[in-house]
Amino acid sequence: MRFTLLLALLALATACRVAPLRPRPMEPVEPPPAPKVGDEIVVCGERVSIGAPVVLWTQFPGYDSYQLVPDPAAKKDLQPGEAPPMVLAYEPGRSRKLGDGMAEVLVAPASRDRASLAAVVDQFVLHYDVCGVSRTCHKVLRERGLSVHFMLDVDGTIYQTMDLADTAWHATKSNPRSIGIEIANMGAYPSKAAPVFAEWYARDDAGTYLRLPERLRGGGVRTEGFVGRPARQELVSGTIQKTVYHQYDFTPEQYASLAKLSAALCRALPRIQPDAPRDAQGKVTNAVLSDAEWERFRGILGHYHVQLNKQDPGPAFDWEFFLRLVREELRPPAP
């Protein structure tokens, strides 16, 4: 028995010694794994199904607002070779500033209390990212020490970067009471000839399509081979904050996912009404709200409704079409 074992070991050792060191055949470089995709967002640690593709911060490619960032404010004071201090780019829980540096805690960090979150959050703020794709948007937010709960890419994939229980830094005074989303789009400009339009959009037989610049190498868009097309072919012109801007529309995939997400938020946090700020004639307003109007408003609004210095989501965002989709999602199924 022992002898057999010895022989076997000897054979193994010999085999090891004489095994030719053949060069390994060239293996094709594996592309990175496609992000896992589900259809659930996270609200106070609980999963909520929304019926649109969702990639969470815990999943590849890891768009995670909980990771510390180099303090953007410290940059100018650094000595050569000195590392900046690492800081948070969001606020744990929800609280309201009272002045004198005091704050009233509305949702305690890590309490994960959905009832208290639903009592506090009553606005869903829509942004365009001026980055064109969510991968770049995440990078830019990190560099600036900012955060947002969701990013919506051109193919309709939603990336959730943090739990809704925590405060994202995306819309100044609305932060404590809001959820934020950055929708991938290159933004709105006063000139129809803005160079960004020629760089990002082209025409083929089927019409206008989104041509991601070569340097982005696919831009991290999850859907392989995806060709995005604006919901309307031509540049859309419209007035925001009393200035005329031009912009290409969002993709149908973005509208569809945004409507499903918005309906889910209205259900999960019912103080968010499925409507936008309207004027006396019932039209969605195209300028910043007064302090009193902003205080009163509960629902879905643009960043430009919160701040005078913002235009997003821009004149191409089709509010009525979008809100109709949200209301359809919210309609109970026929018995």
Ligand SMILES: [Zn+2]
């Ligand atoms: Zn914005």
